[in-house]
Amino acid sequence: MSSESTTKMHPQFVASEDLAQVLSKMAMSTQAIHADDFVSSHRAIAPAMHVAVNYRYARDPDQLVPGENIDPNSPLEPFVYSRYSSPNNNRFEAVLKRIFHGGIMTYSTGLAAFHAIMVLLNPKRVFIGDGYHGVHGNIDVMTKLTGVQKLSLDELDKVGPGDIIHIETPLNPTGEARNLSYYSAKAHAVGAYLTVDSTFAPPPLQDPLQFGVDVVLHSGTKYIGGHSDMMCGILVVHPDRVAEGWIDTLYAERLVMGNVMGNLEGWLGLRSLRTLELRVKRQSDTAQQLVSWIHHELRDASSEVSRVVESIRHASLQEKNIQDGWLKRQMAGGFGPVFAIWLKTPDHAKRLPSKLHIFQHATSLGDVESLIEWRAMSDSTCDERLLRISCGVEDPQDLKWDLLQGFRALCE
Ligand SMILES: Cc1ncc(COP(=O)(O)O)c(C=O)c1O
Structure with a gap:
């Protein structure tokens, strides 16, 4: 193959702005199948299984610029090292972004994603009710590190700026729901944040962002994966908070916390999102x-x-x-x-x-x-x-x- 044919991409591969436009008006089932059609360096319909951890730097010494390895057909992140970004996970995040309507960051597990919220917002108090015991355990570890206090939802009169109200809905293990508009009003009246664990109701059941939630958490191990074969955590950030730089901070923190999702999970996750x-x-x-x-x-x-x-x-x-x-x-x-x-x-x-x-x-x-x-x-x-x-x-x-x-x- 000539170097010309290996570097010049067929127009078919080029990320399609038209497709993005068309998809924005389509239903979730269509988006979940096509949102990543052009986030690929080849023409295969099914995603390749990329397991690489690292990527060769340019051979030409004059091209030795950090982050130069941007695939023109997958321009989300440069490929350097999988803790930064990887082809499978980029495709997975591209589909998630489309169907969740917010900024997306994926993690190794649901609890790793919750921990990322705690690191991002570093609250003095977390107001939390019943729900998954692992999340309570995670806050207890943070109390050891930062002194964060865990208070109940009956104490919302004490909530103040920078605190988190964390709601799980529907609840584990009963499947009962909690009113997000109510908690959103409570949090935002005093400059606190509302975070919601929506693991039990993924799309198309509910969209917590519509009720003023700042960050939505999913244990992607559950419905997103859906086949008892992958672990993953997902944060969905409200577009207003994305504009304030929350996704950039989450990305920078994930890079050094190392709680990134594995390459194979990105591939399995894509397989799962289609259905x-x-x-x-x-x-x-x-x-x-x-x-x-x-x-x-x-x-x-x-x-x-x-x-x-x-x-x-x-x-x-x-x-x-x-x-x-x-x-x-x-x-x-x-x-x-x-x-x-x-x-x-x-x-x-x-x-x-x-x-x-x-x-x-x-x-x-x-x-x-x-x-x-x-x-x-x-x-x-x-x-x-x-x-x-x-x-x-x-x-x-x-x-x-x-x-x-x-x-x-x-x-x-
Ligand atoms: C509601 C809820 N949130 C979070 C988690 C944690 O997810 P993971 O096991 O992926 O860390 C679970 C796990 O069962 C859960 O049920």
């Missing part, structure tokens, strides 16, 4: 079907479900008690694929997973496989009667059958 909308809608619809079935059966004290199940919680059940409709506005795309049931006894809760054929007894959530977890296995503070259910993409009737035969088996 995110399909999966999440299906999973959320299935959850709603199962929740309304169990809830309905619980009204009949003699039903097979009532013999075993004490109660159930999910955002869809809250909806009936909400007057001003905030929940439907906030979760316009559906109420989420996770719900929790309390059985009548801890012993039944411990045994139910062993009676099921389809549901896997495992922690985590958001995967294509339906999961059930006796939550006491991973959270020692949890009520021992509680089981968390994460709906996968199997047929909803099969899942219903599996649960019903499991409830029956417990009574034999």
Whole structure:
């Protein structure tokens, strides 16, 4: 090959401004498949799997300029070393940016992403309620380092400038929602920040940026990955905060904190994003079907479900008690694929997973496989009667059958 043919790119490869324009008017399902069409140095439809950690400098001594290795077809970052940027992860972030409508920074795990928020904002106080215990643990480590105080959401009268209000919605493990407009007003009235863990409701279920949230956190290990095979954390930064330089600071801090996502995860993440909308809608619809079935059966004290199940919680059940409709506005795309049931006894809760054929007894959530977890296995503070259910993409009737035969088996 002549040097001419290796350096001069075919017009087909050149990043398409036209495509960007067209996509901005299209739906999430289309964007998730095409947002990175031209973030590539070749014409393959599927992304290549780049595993390189480092990239050759220019051979010509006169071209030895730091950051010179910018691929004209992938002009997001120069390629120098994978802790700075890498082809798979750039493509992954290009699609995320399009479907989340904000500035994007990816991390090795969800907790690494939360930690990045703490380092970015370095608050004196964090106001936080129930939710994933790992996030509480992360704040406790930061208390050791910076003295940050952890306060409850009942103490919002004490919130001041520079503090963080951190809300998880829907909540782990119950799948119940919290009103983001309410907390946004509280935070912004006093110059505090609102950060939201939206892991349980990825797009297309809710868009927290529309409710004044400064930074949205996702454990991408869950729905974004969706196939039980990758860990990742994602921060979505409100465009107003991007304009204030938050993404630049997050990038500079990630570079030296070293909490970057692996190259292979970028590739797996792209594979996953193509079907995110399909999966999440299906999973959320299935959850709603199962929740309304169990809830309905619980009204009949003699039903097979009532013999075993004490109660159930999910955002869809809250909806009936909400007057001003905030929940439907906030979760316009559906109420989420996770719900929790309390059985009548801890012993039944411990045994139910062993009676099921389809549901896997495992922690985590958001995967294509339906999961059930006796939550006491991973959270020692949890009520021992509680089981968390994460709906996968199997047929909803099969899942219903599996649960019903499991409830029956417990009574034999
Ligand atoms: C709501 C929520 N946030 C954050 C995390 C942490 O994510 P990761 O395990 O990717 O660090 C989890 C993990 O279960 C979670 O459920």
